[in-house]
Amino acid sequence: MTLNPSPPPAARTVPIAWFAVALLVVAGVAVAATAGYYALRPTSTPGSIALTDDLGRNVTVPYDPSRVVVLSPSIVDTMYRLGLRSHIVGVDCYAPALGGISEDYSPDQVALWGLNSSMCVEIGPTFDFESLLNQTPQLVLASTIVSVESVEQITTTYHIPVVMLQPPTVNGVLVDVSMIGRIFGVESQANALNAQLSTELASAANAVGSLESFPTVLVTYDVDQNGYWTFGPDTFGQSLIELSGAANIAAAANGTFAYPELSGEQVLAADPAYLVYATGYGLTESTYANAPFWHDLTAVNDGNLTGIDSNWITEPDPTMILSGLPALIAAFHPST
Amino acid sequence: MASGRPAADGSPRAGAVPSARRHRLLRLAVLGGGALLLLLLSPLLGTVPIPPLTVLDLFLNHLSGGFLFSDPCAGLGITATKCTAYGEIVWEARVPEVLLAVFAGASLGMAGGTLQGVFRNPLADPFLLGLSSGGTLGAAVVLVLHIGETEEYLFLPLFAFVGACATGLAILAVARGRFGSIETLLLVGVALSNLLSAILTLFLLYNPISSQQVYFWLLGGLGEATWIGDGVALGVLLVAGTLLALLGRDLNLLQLGHDVAQTAGVDSRRVRIDLILLASILTAVAVAFTGIIGFVGLVSPHVVRRLIGTDYRLVLPGSAAAGAGFLLIARDLSLVIFPTSVLPIGIFTAFAGVPFFLYLLYRSRAASPMGVAG
Numbered sequence: 001m002t003l004n005p006s007p008p009p010a011a012r013t014v015p016i017a018w019f020a021v022a023l024l025v026v027a028g029v030a031v032a033a034t035a036g037y038y039a040l041r042p043t044s045t046p047g048s049i050a051l052t053d054d055l056g057r058n059v060t061v062p063y064d065p066s067r068v069v070v071l072s073p074s075i076v077d078t079m080y081r082l083g084l085r086s087h088i089v090g091v092d093c094y095a096p097a098l099g100g101i102s103e104d105y106s107p108d109q110v111a112l113w114g115l116n117s118s119m120c121v122e123i124g125p126t127f128d129f130e131s132l133l134n135q136t137p138q139l140v141l142a143s144t145i146v147s148v149e150s151v152e153q154i155t156t157t158y159h160i161p162v163v164m165l166q167p168p169t170v171n172g173v174l175v176d177v178s179m180i181g182r183i184f185g186v187e188s189q190a191n192a193l194n195a196q197l198s199t200e201l202a203s204a205a206n207a208v209g210s211l212e213s214f215p216t217v218l219v220t221y222d223v224d225q226n227g228y229w230t231f232g233p234d235t236f237g238q239s240l241i242e243l244s245g246a247a248n249i250a251a252a253a254n255g256t257f258a259y260p261e262l263s264g265e266q267v268l269a270a271d272p273a274y275l276v277y278a279t280g281y282g283l284t285e286s287t288y289a290n291a292p293f294w295h296d297l298t299a300v301n302d303g304n305l306t307g308i309d310s311n312w313i314t315e316p317d318p319t320m321i322l323s324g325l326p327a328l329i330a331a332f333h334p335s336t
Numbered sequence: 337m338a339s340g341r342p343a344a345d346g347s348p349r350a351g352a353v354p355s356a357r358r359h360r361l362l363r364l365a366v367l368g369g370g371a372l373l374l375l376l377l378s379p380l381l382g383t384v385p386i387p388p389l390t391v392l393d394l395f396l397n398h399l400s401g402g403f404l405f406s407d408p409c410a411g412l413g414i415t416a417t418k419c420t421a422y423g424e425i426v427w428e429a430r431v432p433e434v435l436l437a438v439f440a441g442a443s444l445g446m447a448g449g450t451l452q453g454v455f456r457n458p459l460a461d462p463f464l465l466g467l468s469s470g471g472t473l474g475a476a477v478v479l480v481l482h483i484g485e486t487e488e489y490l491f492l493p494l495f496a497f498v499g500a501c502a503t504g505l506a507i508l509a510v511a512r513g514r515f516g517s518i519e520t521l522l523l524v525g526v527a528l529s530n531l532l533s534a535i536l537t538l539f540l541l542y543n544p545i546s547s548q549q550v551y552f553w554l555l556g557g558l559g560e561a562t563w564i565g566d567g568v569a570l571g572v573l574l575v576a577g578t579l580l581a582l583l584g585r586d587l588n589l590l591q592l593g594h595d596v597a598q599t600a601g602v603d604s605r606r607v608r609i610d611l612i613l614l615a616s617i618l619t620a621v622a623v624a625f626t627g628i629i630g631f632v633g634l635v636s637p638h639v640v641r642r643l644i645g646t647d648y649r650l651v652l653p654g655s656a657a658a659g660a661g662f663l664l665i666a667r668d669l670s671l672v673i674f675p676t677s678v679l680p681i682g683i684f685t686a687f688a689g690v691p692f693f694l695y696l697l698y699r700s701r702a703a704s705p706m707g708v709a710g
Contacts, residue, residue, distance in 0.1 A: 133384075
């Protein structure tokens, strides 16, 4: 017997239109739900301050909140210098089971600022919102180490205002100091700190202002078998290097990435006159010595090599200006 | 082929007696009951230790709008502010997270069961075929190109839908000329998956700030769960899941080959397109809210076929229940082992899934895991 297939009836299949309908339903639900959620967001109330943060977000925050979660060491540094440590009830940390608070803060910072594991708000590898809510914060101050989506969830789901503080330049640090001073009603302390920072910046400008040319430099904060991680253009690191009277080889070598990894070949070709590497968090000179072409670099062979505390040059805060900038000037201009 | 022509209901096992079917239904019910039990118990676990009875009181207090258990933290010796925080943890974090595990797990399980049936290959799953990578790439486009800005919260899942569905359509389009070949479809899927992963890696390198967010999708997790997201995920699961369940009989007939299915009145080409698109939609909803979570779509259908046979009218809902239960087990396991941390859930789906998967393969080495279709 021969099989003679009959034409398939169309009614037995699910038409393509169903998929479009399903997608439209989902999109409609999502639009309606999201619109409703945004409509429910809290508005300005008495005793609150409206401000624009470093990411251009308009935020309304409570005035002088007593319970603040701070998700960046650089912001803790500013608050500590403004006498606001007692307001901090939680800080960022990496998975407590893996690294905890010591992953994000150096032992010196933990001791100086009086931090402990009970303050841990886990921001990585996955943000743990339970640990944030458990601190019952009135305000969250964060940098871009926290994803925009997590920030959105904190504000829309848990109705906790978040101010993003991520200064793009060294001068942006002063702006953030003023903003924090305004939030907590400590404008006079903020002005005093900014005066101190301005003095240091003026001193740096004076030290390098008479130079005829800037030496080429590489400031690296980590290395691997592929090359050297450094600051690219339009970053606070690039701004810091310029203020210290030096020419960043990464600004010319790779103009695409904000924080590029320069290959060993690129670094060797640029052959910087001075090299600064960040220390701490397990990083030592021997770590960097494993990077490609390290021993072929003129800066290494001439001894123009300086290790500087990572917290001084990788975090945009007052410490970067007060300690990191003088250290860089000393490294790049040993005769001044 | 053991049974010759298919049964009138499309079941590959034409000679199955009614009692055997009852047994399979009973096992399906047990599977669903197990997932339900896990759903009820899972909110008791979290990174902040809250007594189980308090969790229950807080949940019922919120559910009743404050009518029941007006003082849910009585006896704990904590402030009202802390009690409010506990309430938010349970109602706004834990319960949405557990529900997301159920909806995403069910979606991935069902998508995996569907794809394994369509491709008649026990290795086919949303990840192998690139549907997950497509969804992740869709989300990455939003983040890297800053589409929507403040409405990013809305655009992320929508673009993930588009990415996964576009990948499913691309597989079909590229392989259209030789659509009868299952191998071609599978290979096209694998090739697209690699291409999409390469594009995604380029995105990661290009924009380090957005990379942090894209990283979330690559690692996978339940931590971004919200009631809104859960509502969308449930809506998609209900629509696509129901349509898939209606296609269970046709999927059974596809297992017998193109000619037999055609003889039985099934337009195999059209059914395959429908099935792949529905699996894409289910994968997209999971990826949009949880990122890439591996192994659920692969393991769940295998478990179900071992328990209730190869009738896809039962395998698909069974895979949904198994996927939901599997993801809940992975979540709970992570919190039992590391009670103070939220680690990428994919680590634990592998921890829980691989040994069990190997055990299943060991137990069934004499038999084809795909039953008559193998």
